[in-house]
Amino acid sequence: MAVGVLDVGCFSAHLVVVERDLTHPLLSHKVRLRLDRELDSAGAVTAAGVESLCTAVRAARKKAGDVPFLPFATSSVRDSSNAQEVMRKVARRTGVDLKVLSGKEEARYSYTAARHWFGWSAGPMVVLDVGGGTVELAAGFAAEPEFALSLPLGARTLTRAGLTVEDMRAEVHDRLSAAFPRGESARAVGCSKVFEQLARLAGARSGTYAARQLRLKDLEKWIPRLAKLSVRERAALPGISRHRAQQSLAGAVVAEGLMKVSGHDVVDISPWSTKEGLLLELVERSRGRRESAA
Structure with missing residues (x-):
């Protein structure tokens, strides 16, 4: 079973899909972002930044097809002053719920x-x-x-x-x-x-x-x-x-x-x-489910 991770960072949104071997991904798709330019003086992601996030997430969802992927945002979104609002807007416009890791x-x-x-x-x-x-x-x-x-x-x-x-x-x-x-x-x-x-x-x-x-x-x-x-x-x-x-x-x-x-x-x-640490964990979970099913 293939699994994927969408890493939404400051400079790119990177979707990686693997089956077992991380050194040979089934898919690696990157969309350029410049969220460093889309933070206002109060540390909030601007409307233009939210729009670029939505565009990148939609593209990743289309590329992934039926493969399940874990979407997570790093500190550029997590630590913004309007992080919750940004994630709600992305979810509403794309159907993808961004997660944040501590x-x-x-x-x-x-x-x-x-x-x-x-x-x-x-x-x-x-x-x-x-x-x-x-x-x-x-x-x-x-x-x-x-x-x-x-x-x-x-x-x-x-x-x-x-x-x-x-x-x-x-x-x-x-x-x-x-x-x-x-x-x-x-x-x-x-x-x-x-x-x-x-x-x-x-x-x-x-x-x-x-x-x-x-x-x-x-x-x-x-x-x-x-x-x-x-x-x-x-x-x-x-x-x-x-x-x-x-x-x-x-x-x-x-x-x-x-x-x-x-x-x-x-x-x-x-x-x-x-990103690779997350993929390793997802691969292990997938392997465990296959072994349980067998």
């Missing part, structure tokens, strides 16, 4: 995804996920994390705050130090577009299956360079996509803070994150 749930699913990507031999892991609105952190030794945390320190959040690099560093360090235990003995894994793009910027190979790492010493060299560049100049750099260029500096500062506070000089990159 930050801790996102952290747990990211951990599950990273654990499956690297395998059970990877040992204890600390998983770092930098999103637009929030950062998610999880750590553990087994299938489920022993620790999960979400904080409003995402790349978009800090960019909109208009802080200097040093102010961002202080904010990130203070908030993380008060909440996150150090984990020098654990394997550090970065599982977000921010970590992927920073690793590429620092010279890592591109490609989903390429073994990639981000080193703190390289990141520390790039932060002052990014600070001096315009948004257009950042977008021309390897690994920095045009729509993420504006918040790339804040993303780099948050990633640096996560590595320092968690006590890691090197982070391994996982291409799987929350």
Whole structure:
């Protein structure tokens, strides 16, 4: 039985349908969104933003056909000041009820995804996920994390705050130090577009299956360079996509803070994150139903 997930984020709505193997999806359909441009000064999604959400959800529903899919929205919708109104409008206009995951749930699913990507031999892991609105952190030794945390320190959040690099560093360090235990003995894994793009910027190979790492010493060299560049100049750099260029500096500062506070000089990159963690859970549920029916 095929199952799917619709990941509605700030920059895209991404529908992925799988049967058993996540590395070979039956369908991967992405519609571009720019919800970062559709948040007003009060943090509410504008009417134009709601319309773009409805268009993207309708397209995903049409593509999915008869395949059941779980639609969830990340912090761009979840943390907006009119989140409930937005989800009611999307449901009324599209027939799809968007779900929202808590930050801790996102952290747990990211951990599950990273654990499956690297395998059970990877040992204890600390998983770092930098999103637009929030950062998610999880750590553990087994299938489920022993620790999960979400904080409003995402790349978009800090960019909109208009802080200097040093102010961002202080904010990130203070908030993380008060909440996150150090984990020098654990394997550090970065599982977000921010970590992927920073690793590429620092010279890592591109490609989903390429073994990639981000080193703190390289990141520390790039932060002052990014600070001096315009948004257009950042977008021309390897690994920095045009729509993420504006918040790339804040993303780099948050990633640096996560590595320092968690006590890691090197982070391994996982291409799987929350969406894949959800898919893994749905595949397991589907397998359980088939076995029960047999």
